[in-house]
Amino acid sequence: MARLPIVTLPDPVLRQVSAAIERVDPDLLKLADDMLETMYAAPGIGLAAIQVGVPRRLLVLDVAGDDEPRQPMTFINPEIVSLGSEKRVYEEGCLSIPDVRVEIERPAALTVRYTDRDGVRRELTADGLLATAIQHEMDHLDGRLIIDFLSRLKRDIVVRKFKKVARG
Ligand code: NI
Numbered sequence: 001m002a003r004l005p006i007v008t009l010p011d012p013v014l015r016q017v018s019a020a021i022e023r024v025d026p027d028l029l030k031l032a033d034d035m036l037e038t039m040y041a042a043p044g045i046g047l048a049a050i051q052v053g054v055p056r057r058l059l060v061l062d063v064a065g066d067d068e069p070r071q072p073m074t075f076i077n078p079e080i081v082s083l084g085s086e087k088r089v090y091e092e093g094c095l096s097i098p099d100v101r102v103e104i105e106r107p108a109a110l111t112v113r114y115t116d117r118d119g120v121r122r123e124l125t126a127d128g129l130l131a132t133a134i135q136h137e138m139d140h141l142d143g144r145l146i147i148d149f150l151s152r153l154k155r156d157i158v159v160r161k162f163k164k165v166a167r168g
Contacts, residue, residue, distance in 0.1 A: 048140035084109035
């Protein structure tokens with residue numbers, strides 16, 4: 001496994017819409033493993049392929065607590081089947097936007113359909129942190145970021161700050 005560089009704001013790659021994955025092959029599984037290693041090292045609880053510069057509909061997650069065994073999850077071509085009506089607010093961070101946290105209200109539960117590492121189409125119903133993390137990572141697949149939930153003024157301030165840092 002290898003640790004990959006994480007793409008950060010304001011890199012326009014983050015705004016790209018990721019393409020569907022045609023087949024699950026060893027190269028794809030290696031990418032998923034590398035993404036998991038990158039996520040654990042960061043450390044983070046989720047990572048989408050676009051965040052390592054690969055515009056494919058792949059994401060990895062592990063929402064296990066610090067004192068729990070690892071529970072790595074890989075989602076290929078995930079699709080929302082249904083969203084719960086109840087909402088929940090979490091303060092979300094993003095490995096592509098270091099040190100920024102945004103309070104976001106999202107559906108508290110969902111059912112997602114995805115392809116697993118064996119190429120099998122599955123469904124998962126989730127709530128709590130996992131439901132939030134899945135929605136956050138799926139946003140990445142469509143080029144959407146947590147700063148999009150801010151007012152335009154606040155978003156511009158964040159983007160300006162990251163542009164300044166990128167210029168050195
Ligand atoms: Ni993120």
